[in-house]
Amino acid sequence: MRSSGYTSVCMHADEFQEALLRVMERKQHWAWPAFTNGRVAKDQLHIHLEHEYAVYVRDFPVMVGRAYVQCPIPEVRRELAENLYEEETGGLAAGRPHPELFMEYPRGLGMDLERFERVTLLPRAKKYRDFLDTATGEKGWDVATAVVTLFIEGTAHERGELDPNAKKRPEPPLEEHPLVKHYGLPIESLKLTKAHRKVEGNHRASAWKSVLGHVKEDRRSAVVKAMEQALMHWLAYRDDVAEACSLKP
Numbered sequence: 001m002r003s004s005g006y007t008s009v010c011m012h013a014d015e016f017q018e019a020l021l022r023v024m025e026r027k028q029h030w031a032w033p034a035f036t037n038g039r040v041a042k043d044q045l046h047i048h049l050e051h052e053y054a055v056y057v058r059d060f061p062v063m064v065g066r067a068y069v070q071c072p073i074p075e076v077r078r079e080l081a082e083n084l085y086e087e088e089t090g091g092l093a094a095g096r097p098h099p100e101l102f103m104e105y106p107r108g109l110g111m112d113l114e115r116f117e118r119v120t121l122l123p124r125a126k127k128y129r130d131f132l133d134t135a136t137g138e139k140g141w142d143v144a145t146a147v148v149t150l151f152i153e154g155t156a157h158e159r160g161e162l163d164p165n166a167k168k169r170p171e172p173p174l175e176e177h178p179l180v181k182h183y184g185l186p187i188e189s190l191k192l193t194k195a196h197r198k199v200e201g202n203h204r205a206s207a208w209k210s211v212l213g214h215v216k217e218d219r220r221s222a223v224v225k226a227m228e229q230a231l232m233h234w235l236a237y238r239d240d241v242a243e244a245c246s247l248k249p
Helices: 013-025 032-036 042-057 060-070 074-089 098-102 104-108 113-117 123-138 141-152 178-183 191-214 217-244
Strands: none
Touching (some): 013 141, 013 191, 013 217, 042 060, 042 098, 042 104, 042 113, 042 123, 042 217, 060 098, 060 123, 060 141, 074 098, 074 191, 098 191, 104 113, 104 191, 123 141, 141 191, 141 217
16 A cells, blocks of 8 residues: 555644645546536446445445544534534435435436445445445544545545635536536436535534544544545545546546
Protein backbone atom coordinates (compact mmCIF):
# COMPACT_ATOMS: atom_id res chain seq x y z
CA MET A 1 0.00 0.00 0.00
CA ARG A 2 1.30 3.44 -0.88
CA SER A 3 2.92 5.35 1.96
CA SER A 4 0.89 8.28 3.22
CA GLY A 5 3.92 10.51 3.61
CA TYR A 6 2.98 11.28 7.22
CA THR A 7 5.10 9.20 9.56
CA SER A 8 5.74 11.56 12.47
CA VAL A 9 4.27 10.59 15.82
CA CYS A 10 2.73 14.02 16.43
CA MET A 11 1.43 16.77 14.15
CA HIS A 12 0.73 20.39 15.01
CA ALA A 13 -2.87 21.55 14.60
CA ASP A 14 -2.22 23.70 11.53
CA GLU A 15 -0.23 20.92 9.86
CA PHE A 16 -3.03 18.48 10.63
CA GLN A 17 -5.68 20.69 9.07
CA GLU A 18 -3.60 21.36 5.97
CA ALA A 19 -2.82 17.66 5.50
CA LEU A 20 -6.52 16.80 5.65
CA LEU A 21 -7.43 19.57 3.23
CA ARG A 22 -4.80 18.42 0.76
CA VAL A 23 -6.25 14.93 0.81
CA MET A 24 -9.70 16.28 0.10
CA GLU A 25 -8.51 18.54 -2.69
CA ARG A 26 -7.32 15.41 -4.47
CA LYS A 27 -10.76 13.81 -4.24
CA GLN A 28 -11.35 14.36 -7.93
CA HIS A 29 -11.53 11.71 -10.62
CA TRP A 30 -10.73 12.06 -14.30
CA ALA A 31 -13.96 10.36 -15.39
CA TRP A 32 -16.38 12.54 -13.44
CA PRO A 33 -16.86 15.11 -16.25
CA ALA A 34 -18.17 12.30 -18.45
CA PHE A 35 -20.96 11.71 -15.92
CA THR A 36 -21.75 15.39 -15.42
CA ASN A 37 -21.70 16.14 -19.16
CA GLY A 38 -23.93 13.23 -20.12
CA ARG A 39 -21.27 11.29 -22.03
CA VAL A 40 -22.00 8.02 -20.20
CA ALA A 41 -24.62 5.95 -21.98
CA LYS A 42 -27.86 5.81 -20.02
CA ASP A 43 -27.87 2.01 -20.09
CA GLN A 44 -24.48 2.05 -18.32
CA LEU A 45 -25.31 4.78 -15.83
CA HIS A 46 -26.89 2.16 -13.57
CA ILE A 47 -23.37 0.75 -12.94
CA HIS A 48 -22.38 4.02 -11.29
CA LEU A 49 -25.59 4.36 -9.27
CA GLU A 50 -25.62 0.71 -8.17
CA HIS A 51 -22.07 0.94 -6.95
CA GLU A 52 -22.56 4.19 -5.08
CA TYR A 53 -25.53 2.61 -3.35
CA ALA A 54 -23.87 -0.71 -2.50
CA VAL A 55 -20.42 0.64 -1.61
CA TYR A 56 -21.54 3.25 0.90
CA VAL A 57 -24.97 4.91 0.50
CA ARG A 58 -27.07 1.97 1.72
CA ASP A 59 -24.96 1.44 4.85
CA PHE A 60 -23.77 4.96 5.50
CA PRO A 61 -25.91 5.29 8.65
CA VAL A 62 -24.24 2.11 9.97
CA MET A 63 -20.80 3.62 9.35
CA VAL A 64 -21.75 6.79 11.23
CA GLY A 65 -23.09 4.57 14.01
CA ARG A 66 -19.77 2.77 14.30
CA ALA A 67 -18.01 6.08 14.85
CA TYR A 68 -20.62 7.04 17.43
CA VAL A 69 -20.39 3.92 19.56
CA GLN A 70 -16.58 4.11 19.71
CA CYS A 71 -16.41 7.80 20.61
CA PRO A 72 -15.65 8.72 24.25
CA ILE A 73 -16.24 12.47 23.76
CA PRO A 74 -19.81 13.64 24.49
CA GLU A 75 -19.61 16.70 22.24
CA VAL A 76 -18.51 14.64 19.25
CA ARG A 77 -21.06 11.92 20.02
CA ARG A 78 -23.83 14.51 19.93
CA GLU A 79 -22.72 15.68 16.48
CA LEU A 80 -22.51 12.10 15.24
CA ALA A 81 -25.89 11.27 16.77
CA GLU A 82 -27.52 14.16 14.91
CA ASN A 83 -25.89 13.06 11.67
CA LEU A 84 -26.94 9.46 12.26
CA TYR A 85 -30.54 10.44 13.06
CA GLU A 86 -30.88 12.44 9.86
CA GLU A 87 -29.26 9.77 7.69
CA GLU A 88 -31.29 6.93 9.20
CA THR A 89 -34.67 8.67 9.51
CA GLY A 90 -34.59 11.99 7.66
CA GLY A 91 -36.21 13.40 10.78
CA LEU A 92 -34.39 16.74 10.74
CA ALA A 93 -34.71 17.74 7.09
CA ALA A 94 -35.38 15.07 4.50
CA GLY A 95 -38.49 13.39 5.89
CA ARG A 96 -37.25 9.93 4.87
CA PRO A 97 -34.03 7.94 5.34
CA HIS A 98 -31.31 9.16 3.00
CA PRO A 99 -30.64 5.71 1.45
CA GLU A 100 -34.32 5.57 0.49
CA LEU A 101 -34.12 9.03 -1.06
CA PHE A 102 -31.08 7.97 -3.08
CA MET A 103 -33.25 5.31 -4.71
CA GLU A 104 -35.41 8.07 -6.17
CA TYR A 105 -32.64 8.63 -8.73
CA PRO A 106 -32.84 5.18 -10.37
CA ARG A 107 -36.61 5.08 -9.87
CA GLY A 108 -37.00 8.38 -11.69
CA LEU A 109 -34.75 7.13 -14.48
CA GLY A 110 -36.86 4.01 -14.96
CA MET A 111 -34.14 1.59 -13.87
CA ASP A 112 -34.71 -1.92 -12.57
CA LEU A 113 -34.65 -1.35 -8.82
CA GLU A 114 -34.21 -5.03 -8.02
CA ARG A 115 -30.68 -4.79 -9.39
CA PHE A 116 -29.78 -2.54 -6.46
CA GLU A 117 -30.45 -5.37 -4.03
CA ARG A 118 -28.05 -7.81 -5.72
CA VAL A 119 -25.06 -5.75 -6.77
CA THR A 120 -21.85 -7.63 -7.44
CA LEU A 121 -19.13 -5.15 -6.64
CA LEU A 122 -16.29 -4.62 -9.05
CA PRO A 123 -12.94 -5.77 -7.57
CA ARG A 124 -11.61 -2.39 -6.52
CA ALA A 125 -15.05 -1.30 -5.41
CA LYS A 126 -15.06 -4.24 -3.02
CA LYS A 127 -11.59 -3.28 -1.77
CA TYR A 128 -12.82 0.25 -1.09
CA ARG A 129 -15.86 -1.07 0.77
CA ASP A 130 -13.68 -3.47 2.77
CA PHE A 131 -11.44 -0.55 3.67
CA LEU A 132 -14.44 1.50 4.81
CA ASP A 133 -15.65 -1.33 7.03
CA THR A 134 -12.23 -1.71 8.61
CA ALA A 135 -11.61 2.01 9.01
CA THR A 136 -15.00 2.66 10.62
CA GLY A 137 -15.08 -0.47 12.76
CA GLU A 138 -11.56 -1.29 13.84
CA LYS A 139 -9.33 1.80 13.87
CA GLY A 140 -10.80 3.96 16.62
CA TRP A 141 -13.38 6.72 16.83
CA ASP A 142 -11.08 9.36 15.35
CA VAL A 143 -10.27 7.45 12.17
CA ALA A 144 -13.91 6.39 11.82
CA THR A 145 -15.17 9.94 12.26
CA ALA A 146 -12.68 11.43 9.81
CA VAL A 147 -13.26 8.81 7.13
CA VAL A 148 -17.06 8.98 7.43
CA THR A 149 -17.73 12.67 7.98
CA LEU A 150 -14.78 14.24 6.19
CA PHE A 151 -13.89 11.86 3.39
CA ILE A 152 -17.14 10.13 2.41
CA GLU A 153 -19.38 13.14 2.93
CA GLY A 154 -16.81 15.71 1.81
CA THR A 155 -15.76 17.08 -1.56
CA ALA A 156 -12.72 18.66 -3.16
CA HIS A 157 -14.06 22.02 -1.97
CA GLU A 158 -13.58 21.46 1.77
CA ARG A 159 -11.21 24.41 2.06
CA GLY A 160 -14.21 26.59 1.30
CA GLU A 161 -15.96 25.14 4.36
CA LEU A 162 -13.21 26.56 6.59
CA ASP A 163 -11.96 29.62 4.71
CA PRO A 164 -14.53 32.25 3.67
CA ASN A 165 -12.17 33.40 0.91
CA ALA A 166 -11.71 29.94 -0.65
CA LYS A 167 -13.80 28.51 -3.47
CA LYS A 168 -17.11 27.12 -2.26
CA ARG A 169 -18.81 23.88 -3.18
CA PRO A 170 -20.82 24.59 -6.37
CA GLU A 171 -24.61 24.44 -6.08
CA PRO A 172 -26.10 24.91 -9.55
CA PRO A 173 -29.87 25.22 -9.97
CA LEU A 174 -31.69 21.90 -9.76
CA GLU A 175 -32.62 22.26 -13.44
CA GLU A 176 -28.88 22.01 -14.21
CA HIS A 177 -28.34 18.80 -12.25
CA PRO A 178 -26.65 16.34 -14.64
CA LEU A 179 -29.29 13.64 -14.14
CA VAL A 180 -32.01 16.17 -14.97
CA LYS A 181 -30.23 17.95 -17.81
CA HIS A 182 -28.76 14.94 -19.63
CA TYR A 183 -30.80 11.92 -18.58
CA GLY A 184 -34.31 13.25 -18.10
CA LEU A 185 -34.65 12.73 -14.37
CA PRO A 186 -37.71 14.60 -13.05
CA ILE A 187 -36.73 17.39 -10.67
CA GLU A 188 -39.07 15.95 -8.04
CA SER A 189 -36.75 12.92 -7.89
CA LEU A 190 -33.92 15.10 -6.52
CA LYS A 191 -35.19 14.73 -2.95
CA LEU A 192 -31.79 13.63 -1.66
CA THR A 193 -30.05 16.52 -3.37
CA LYS A 194 -32.50 18.93 -1.75
CA ALA A 195 -32.00 17.32 1.65
CA HIS A 196 -28.23 17.55 1.36
CA ARG A 197 -28.45 21.23 0.54
CA LYS A 198 -30.51 21.79 3.68
CA VAL A 199 -28.19 20.04 6.12
CA GLU A 200 -24.78 19.78 4.49
CA GLY A 201 -23.49 23.17 5.66
CA ASN A 202 -24.05 22.23 9.29
CA HIS A 203 -22.67 18.72 8.70
CA ARG A 204 -19.47 20.08 7.19
CA ALA A 205 -18.92 22.52 10.06
CA SER A 206 -19.63 19.83 12.65
CA ALA A 207 -17.32 17.34 10.96
CA TRP A 208 -14.36 19.71 10.88
CA LYS A 209 -15.01 20.89 14.43
CA SER A 210 -15.09 17.31 15.72
CA VAL A 211 -11.90 16.20 13.96
CA LEU A 212 -9.80 19.34 14.34
CA GLY A 213 -10.95 20.04 17.87
CA HIS A 214 -10.82 16.59 19.44
CA VAL A 215 -8.34 14.27 17.72
CA LYS A 216 -5.36 13.95 20.04
CA GLU A 217 -2.01 15.18 18.78
CA ASP A 218 -0.41 11.74 18.80
CA ARG A 219 -3.31 10.34 16.73
CA ARG A 220 -3.29 12.94 13.97
CA SER A 221 -0.79 11.11 11.77
CA ALA A 222 -2.90 7.95 11.95
CA VAL A 223 -5.98 9.89 10.90
CA VAL A 224 -4.18 11.49 7.95
CA LYS A 225 -2.83 8.10 6.91
CA ALA A 226 -6.35 6.66 6.94
CA MET A 227 -7.59 9.58 4.86
CA GLU A 228 -4.80 9.00 2.34
CA GLN A 229 -5.76 5.33 2.16
CA ALA A 230 -9.41 6.26 1.68
CA LEU A 231 -8.43 8.49 -1.24
CA MET A 232 -6.29 5.78 -2.82
CA HIS A 233 -9.09 3.20 -2.60
CA TRP A 234 -11.73 5.68 -3.78
CA LEU A 235 -9.73 6.63 -6.88
CA ALA A 236 -9.18 2.95 -7.72
CA TYR A 237 -12.89 2.25 -7.18
CA ARG A 238 -13.83 5.09 -9.50
CA ASP A 239 -11.35 3.73 -12.09
CA ASP A 240 -13.21 0.41 -12.03
CA VAL A 241 -16.59 2.08 -12.46
CA ALA A 242 -15.30 4.27 -15.29
CA GLU A 243 -13.90 1.26 -17.12
CA ALA A 244 -17.18 -0.63 -16.66
CA CYS A 245 -18.94 2.39 -18.19
CA SER A 246 -16.65 2.20 -21.25
CA LEU A 247 -14.64 5.30 -20.31
CA LYS A 248 -10.90 5.70 -20.77
CA PRO A 249 -8.53 8.33 -19.32
